[in-house]
Amino acid sequence: MAHQCCGPGYESPQAAMTAEREQLLYTIALYTGTGIQEPDYLTTIDSDPASPTYSQVIHRLPMPYIGDELHHFGWNACSSCHDDSSKSRRFLVIPGIRSSRIYIVDTSDSKAPKIHKVIEPEDIKAKTNLTAPHTVHCLANSQIMVSMLGDAEGNAPGGFLLLDENFEIAGRWERQAESMKFNYDFWYQPRHNVMVSSEWAAPKTFYPGFDLQDVAAGNYGQHLHFWDWEKREVIQTVDLGAEGLIPLEVRFLHNPDSTHGYVGAALSSNIWHWHRDNDDWQVTKVVDVPAVELAGWDFPVPSLITDLLISLDDRYLYFSNWLHGDIRQYDITDPAQPQLVGQVWCGGLLGQCGEINGRKLVGGPQMLQLSLDGKRLYVTSSLFSTWDNQFYPDMNKTGSYMLQIDCDLDKGGLSINEDFYIDFGREPKGAARAHEMRYPGGGCTSDIWI
Numbered sequence: 001m002a003h004q005c006c007g008p009g010y011e012s013p014q015a016a017m018t019a020e021r022e023q024l025l026y027t028i029a030l031y032t033g034t035g036i037q038e039p040d041y042l043t044t045i046d047s048d049p050a051s052p053t054y055s056q057v058i059h060r061l062p063m064p065y066i067g068d069e070l071h072h073f074g075w076n077a078c079s080s081c082h083d084d085s086s087k088s089r090r091f092l093v094i095p096g097i098r099s100s101r102i103y104i105v106d107t108s109d110s111k112a113p114k115i116h117k118v119i120e121p122e123d124i125k126a127k128t129n130l131t132a133p134h135t136v137h138c139l140a141n142s143q144i145m146v147s148m149l150g151d152a153e154g155n156a157p158g159g160f161l162l163l164d165e166n167f168e169i170a171g172r173w174e175r176q177a178e179s180m181k182f183n184y185d186f187w188y189q190p191r192h193n194v195m196v197s198s199e200w201a202a203p204k205t206f207y208p209g210f211d212l213q214d215v216a217a218g219n220y221g222q223h224l225h226f227w228d229w230e231k232r233e234v235i236q237t238v239d240l241g242a243e244g245l246i247p248l249e250v251r252f253l254h255n256p257d258s259t260h261g262y263v264g265a266a267l268s269s270n271i272w273h274w275h276r277d278n279d280d281w282q283v284t285k286v287v288d289v290p291a292v293e294l295a296g297w298d299f300p301v302p303s304l305i306t307d308l309l310i311s312l313d314d315r316y317l318y319f320s321n322w323l324h325g326d327i328r329q330y331d332i333t334d335p336a337q338p339q340l341v342g343q344v345w346c347g348g349l350l351g352q353c354g355e356i357n358g359r360k361l362v363g364g365p366q367m368l369q370l371s372l373d374g375k376r377l378y379v380t381s382s383l384f385s386t387w388d389n390q391f392y393p394d395m396n397k398t399g400s401y402m403l404q405i406d407c408d409l410d411k412g413g414l415s416i417n418e419d420f421y422i423d424f425g426r427e428p429k430g431a432a433r434a435h436e437m438r439y440p441g442g443g444c445t446s447d448i449w450i
Contacts, residue, residue, distance in 0.1 A: 008089035009079030009442050012449060013254040013312040016079070016372050022439045023048040024110055025369070025378065027402065029060070029424060029432040032069040032098060033385025034396055036430045039063040040070040042094065043434075044111055045402070045422060047378075055420045057427070059112045063103060068096025069385055072436050074136030074144075076104075076165070079447040080190075081140055089442060091116060093144055093163070095133030098207065098385075100124055102133060102146070104167045110440050117167050125152040127169045130159055132203040135185045140450050145173055149183050149203055156202035158183040174227075179234035182221040188229055189252045190450045192259055192276065195227040198247040209386040212299075215267065220246050224263060224274070226281045238283045243268050249307055253314045253335070256449045260335040262286075264305035264319055271305065271319065273336055286338050287330065289321060294349060301349060306366050306383055311374040312444050316341075316407070320365040322383055323391065324348050327365045327405060329414050341412025344405055346379060349391075357421050362398040363388070369437040370407075370444050377405040377414070382433035399425030400433040 010016035025045040031038045044059035063070070076091040092105040092113065100121035107113045124130055130148035137145050142165040148158040157180040160173035177183075182199035189195070199221020200206060205214050214220060222244050226236040240247060245267040252261040259276035271287035291300030303321035310317050310332070317330040317338055325348010330338035345353035347361030355361075363381030370377050381400040382388055388395050402422035406415050425431040438446060 007081045007084040007087045008077040009082045017312050019372050026438045028070040028435040038429045039066050040068050069098035071097040078138045080450050093136045100131040128172050147186050154203040156182045175232045185250045187250050187252050191256045193229045195229050196250050197225045198250050209390050251310050264308045269303040307368045309368050309445050322364040322366050325364045342414040344414035362394045363392045367436045379403050380434035382435050399431030
């Protein structure tokens with residue numbers, strides 16, 4: 001592609017914003033937990049409005065096994081390798097969070113990817129004593145790093161798995177994992193020699209579903225960990241307390257000179273901002289979403305912030321409230337003072353959303369992916385199979401959805417584009433559930449600049 005003058009990705013976030021519009025999306029589709037005995041699969045979706053197959057699934061790549069629970073996935077190379085002309089963004093690294101199997105998928109035929117390699121869980125356990133892979137990030141040294149949420153028995157804290165450029169297991173990244181109580185997401189900012197990681201729970205805790213007693217028992221996370229990137233050691237842990245329960249997705253600003261970033265605490269339903277002050281990392285709550293009384297619930301329903309991302313120009317923060325059913329857009333020109341400028345409803349339990357193309361949206365907005373130019377926000381509705389079944393049991397029959405949200409970049413504002421609607425309830429082998437999304441050209445949740 002013309003913009004790839006060197007290696008994969010883009011020279012800067014600003015260069016990425018001027019790239020051509022996305023024409024394809026890759027999206028995970030799940031049968032795990034639905035009762036349909038079919039493998040999970042990778043879909044290719046046409047997102048080119050000029051195409052005759054626009055807003056349709058144009059290819060499906062089934063995995064060879066049943067029950068993987070494909071979840072988050074990433075690339076073998078991104079903008080961190082932009083200066084290396086020998087690298088290319090060709091392979092997707094797709095873990096199964098439940099099976100601990102990792103698939104390497106070749107996208108050289110962008111519309112019809114194929115499986116290149118399978119890394120079996122027994123090999124991962126034998127060499128690293130790790131299971132439950134989650135976040136995938138490529139590193140500038142050609143390695144791939146994957147956060148792992150459990151040990152071989154499904155206990156916390158897990159750790160971080162390294163793969164080499166040939167997708168062989170290279171070992172564990174961290175010097176020691178004991179500084180973490182749990183593990184989940186991570187993001188690194190090399191110019192500041194720092195990585196931040198967050199906490200969900202042990203696989204043994206979250207696999208069966210959500211139990212409020214586990215919260216009272218301290219079986220869910222409430223800490224952020226700041227690591228020395230070179231030494232691979234935790235240098236500071238911040239306890240978010242009862243107001244910061246289950247901190248999930250972590251995002252630094254895309255400007256590699258910045259120390260500002262955010263995490264969403266799912267159960268507490270708030271956003272926390274961090275930055276470095278001299279040698280210490282300061283973490284402050286900056287957004288609260290109040291819980292809502294709802295008939296049939298024994299306690300006020302939290303919004304459950306499950307995903308967030310930042311536009312490449314570092315101007316807007318977006319996050320999804322999976323239970324309440326809305327997506328929010330905040331102006332973060334002042335990172336410590338986010339200002340709400342946009343909101344749109346996409347399903348949820350509060351009943352604030354009407355029909356889209358004559359169809360009721362079952363489930364709430366969950367995974368988010370923003371176009372490189374910041375104008376289009378894509379959303380899917382599945383969180384995790386057992387949690388889907390608890391909170392949105394009708395999703396078993398209806399499947400989940402994918403929508404496109406139009407973003408006003410001048411004054412702020414969000415609106416559903418009714419020309420784009422993927423109904424995963426109408427998949428050939430039965431109702432499926434869509435989770436994370438990626439573009440062939442990378443995106444604001446995959447690329448890190450060094």
